[in-house]
Amino acid sequence: MSVQTTDRDKAVAAAIREISHIATLPEITLRIIELVEDPDSTANDLHKIIANDPALCSRILKVVNSAFYGLPGQIGSINRAIVLLGLNAVKNIAIAASLAKLFKGGSLTGTFNARDLWDHSIAVATGCKMVAENLKLGLTDEAFLAGLMHDIGIVVEIQYDRQKLIEVLGRCAPDADGNPGADMLTAETEIFAANHQDFGAALCEKWKFPKTFLAVTGNHHNPMDLPAERRTLPCIVYVADRLAGSIEGGFRMDLQSLDMSPEVLDELKLSRDALQNLCDTYPEALESVENVLT
Numbered sequence: 001m002s003v004q005t006t007d008r009d010k011a012v013a014a015a016i017r018e019i020s021h022i023a024t025l026p027e028i029t030l031r032i033i034e035l036v037e038d039p040d041s042t043a044n045d046l047h048k049i050i051a052n053d054p055a056l057c058s059r060i061l062k063v064v065n066s067a068f069y070g071l072p073g074q075i076g077s078i079n080r081a082i083v084l085l086g087l088n089a090v091k092n093i094a095i096a097a098s099l100a101k102l103f104k105g106g107s108l109t110g111t112f113n114a115r116d117l118w119d120h121s122i123a124v125a126t127g128c129k130m131v132a133e134n135l136k137l138g139l140t141d142e143a144f145l146a147g148l149m150h151d152i153g154i155v156v157e158i159q160y161d162r163q164k165l166i167e168v169l170g171r172c173a174p175d176a177d178g179n180p181g182a183d184m185l186t187a188e189t190e191i192f193a194a195n196h197q198d199f200g201a202a203l204c205e206k207w208k209f210p211k212t213f214l215a216v217t218g219n220h221h222n223p224m225d226l227p228a229e230r231r232t233l234p235c236i237v238y239v240a241d242r243l244a245g246s247i248e249g250g251f252r253m254d255l256q257s258l259d260m261s262p263e264v265l266d267e268l269k270l271s272r273d274a275l276q277n278l279c280d281t282y283p284e285a286l287e288s289v290e291n292v293l294t
């Protein structure tokens, strides 16, 4: 093992140990994740868990009733939502709704607030769902959740050592002449000894998230480094991250360029025409989701 790898592993282990005192995934979310992993889980099991948390119930119904899902009429109960959207969709919405609580931490710099990261996560999740729908892979709900989770490593950094993150963000900001700042992953590695992909993957492992989310949090900037069978969701997130970055004011500190690698588009079999279509319809779709998950 190289010295560098040892330093990274130590940094990641320290961060995860430290934040487990501060940020724990709500118990209820863990139980929902267990349900996701259990093929025998039923709508009733999910309902029993969610019914204990009225605030979560109402957040879920807010999402279900958003224009994003385009359901006819007003859905008033979790059971009805499960019937209309399916158990998996509602499980993923429940996880999404309970994740919002983690994206706290206030303002870090004049231009970056922890809340911006949640807005960005919602934007990427929306893009992921659209790309997945376009590809007709049947991964839409998983893709939405993958988008919400992808930069969670930055949340680890906020909780673990916000001063260091402020230093990273300072290095990445453009200078007074408008020259681009440092690459965020490089700056993170220099300052934290690990980057948000390392932290994100470690957190997903600690929380026993499905393996696909480890690939997403750990490789959304370099999805083609993964074995072929684990690339799809990280590639979808890669595309959606850049779609979201093209929206004015969106968080894109970790993307120096919004260009999409032809290999990633080929991997997804996403044509330039389909991509253009996504770019055209994205702002409207985003508007319908924004504020729903907050």
Ligand SMILES: [Fe+2]
Residues within 6 Å of the ligand: 150, 151, 196, 220, 221, 254
């Ligand atoms: Fe990222």
Ligand SMILES: [Fe+2]
Residues within 6 Å of the ligand: 120, 124, 150, 151, 241, 254
């Ligand atoms: Fe991102």
